[in-house]
Amino acid sequence: MSPAAPTNQKAHTILRAARDVFLEHGFSAATTDMIQQQAGVSKSTVYAHFPTKEALFTAVVEAECESFLEGVQSIQFQPKGVEALLHTLACTYLDIVLSPVALAQYRVLVGEAPKFPELAHRFYQAGPRAMIRRASELMASAADAGELDFGGLSAETAATAFANLVRSELQQHYLLHPEARPSRAQVEQWAEVCVTLFLRAFAPR
Amino acid sequence: MSPAAPTNQKAHTILRAARDVFLEHGFSAATTDMIQQQAGVSKSTVYAHFPTKEALFTAVVEAECESFLEGVQSIQFQPKGVEALLHTLACTYLDIVLSPVALAQYRVLVGEAPKFPELAHRFYQAGPRAMIRRASELMASAADAGELDFGGLSAETAATAFANLVRSELQQHYLLHPEARPSRAQVEQWAEVCVTLFLRAFAPR
DNA sequence: ATCGAACTGTACCTATCGGTTCGATATGGT
DNA sequence: ACCATATCGAACCGATAGGTACAGTTCGAT
Structure with a gap:
């Protein structure tokens, strides 16, 4: 053949x-x-x-980073109001982060970071940082439109906080409970908590 | 001897x-x-x-969990106002989470979670969950004293959000940059961001 | 028809792993 | 003085790891 x-x-x-x-x-x-x-x-x-097992590993990780980057950058802004924007942003991010592949990748990369620091950096840029950049852009637009008010904080800081707030709880839970499958209800519910909290902090009064 | x-x-x-x-x-x-x-x-x-390498590993992890649990539970409430409370809460938690031992432990446990799920659960309870419980108690007190207003959310939800917000960004950064040492300035600065955001959301108006 | 690159299968090499065995030694309690 | 215990050190075992060698096969291109 x-x-x-x-x-x-x-x-x-x-x-x-x-x-x-x-x-x-x-x-x-x-x-x-x-x-x-x-x-x-x-x-x-x-x-x-x-040539070696290491080379195979780095090739795998770099290909996967590429794919993550595309996933994150393809998030689009649908102008239906800031609350809907934040909600879909949160859910989309959680769908990526909690996918079996992403969880496994995160697990392995964190575990092997001391042995492959440059790969860990690459992932950091292609994953979490890319998401924060994207969220930062969208939030800056919303702020310009008067739908958000960050007070003394920058849009980037707010976006960093939001992305981490969205990601951390559920990601940590499933990292440490590998046998459990993320539930959609949990995702929706947590996304709503995050949006509520964020809007209480940054909605214009 | x-x-x-x-x-x-x-x-x-x-x-x-x-x-x-x-x-x-x-x-x-x-x-x-x-x-x-x-x-x-x-x-x-x-x-x-x-008897085996596995037994050695589980003994190590369980001892370490014990020690984390003590560290988290020893956080005390100093009634100097809610802002100071949140700030010291954040800094104390970050000091634990970003310590070299804790970072290494987290790294290993996340990486080996599929192979040692029960150990991962133990850690989850002894570390993150214990912190959330403690924070939840303190925040409920503050809410009773009228220094916080969670609106429709529970104190536990707010505490979960706060603990994750505090932990996630810097922990992720140092998990993926093992060669870098956490800087105190960064810790203080991020703690302040978290407190600001949290108070914008939950300070009574 | 022939050539060469990609591929297969298997045997092989060397190193190292987790774990065992055993004789020697040193010690504390009685 | 004596015995049980804890330890040592080093040899040893079977399994398996990453990686190589090599003889043979399959194909497309010329």
Whole structure:
């Protein structure tokens, strides 16, 4: 079927398999044999495309960062009022953060951060920081339109607070309860709490 | 000096060494040889006190949870007004969360949560939940005294929001930048942002 | 028909892991 | 003086890790 084709198809197959294995077991506990079998590929082929286990790991993480970045940047502003904006912003962010892939990625990256600091930075920029930048833009617009009043604080500070408020509680809960699946009701409910709190603080009087 | 003494002294030594090694390398990458050497003890002695590597790990984590619990529960209420209360609450919590030991512990526990779910739960209760409970008590008192007004929200919800708001941003930053040391200025500054936001939301008008 | 690149399968190498075994040694309690 | 206990040190075991070597196969392109 495929052999001898100018195939970087295989490289992609291997990368997907590596992603699955690394996200399930972490870096140290994952083995190249698992990856090889999951990819349905011979061991030689794996090492023909990637020189070491580390290289495979960094390739996986960087690809995943790319994908996160796209997800976050594609959030659009629908001008239905600031409350609706904040609510959809919160829910969208939580959907990303609480997805099984994102939770696994976060888990592994935090755990291996001392061993792969540059990868951790990349993720920080592509994930949380990108979200804060996006939220900051949207909130600055709302403030310009007179729908928010940050008082002495900057829009960026407010956006940082909002993003962290939205993310932290549920993310921490599911990071430390890996067997539980995030419930949509919980997401909606927490998003509402965040919006309420935020508007009590920053809605113009 | 010590041999043949009814020594659980050695057990303690081994536990401390195991803590250092596990917190530095995580569970999978840590080896029993490292622990044995760090403790200055023979391999046989390690296995005389702890049956397996897993048992050693759980013993370490449970001891550490105990210590966190004490730290959080020892936070006292100094009645100097609600703003001062919130500020010291935030700073105290951040000092705990951002301590090198706590960061390492969090890192390892999040990373190994799928393999040790019951340990992760224990930590969740002993750390974040305990903090929220404590904060909730203090805030309920302040609300009773008329210094806070939570509107339709419960004191527990407000405390959850506050604790997460305080913790998340800086904790995430240092989890993903392991080589950087938390700066006190950053802590104070962020604590002030949190208090400002919280009071804008919940100070009685 | 032939060549060369991609791939397979398997055997292999070396290192290291968690854990065991065992004889030697030192000690404290009686 | 004696024995039980705790420890040591070092050899050892089976398993498995990351990675390499190599002989053979499959294909597209010329």
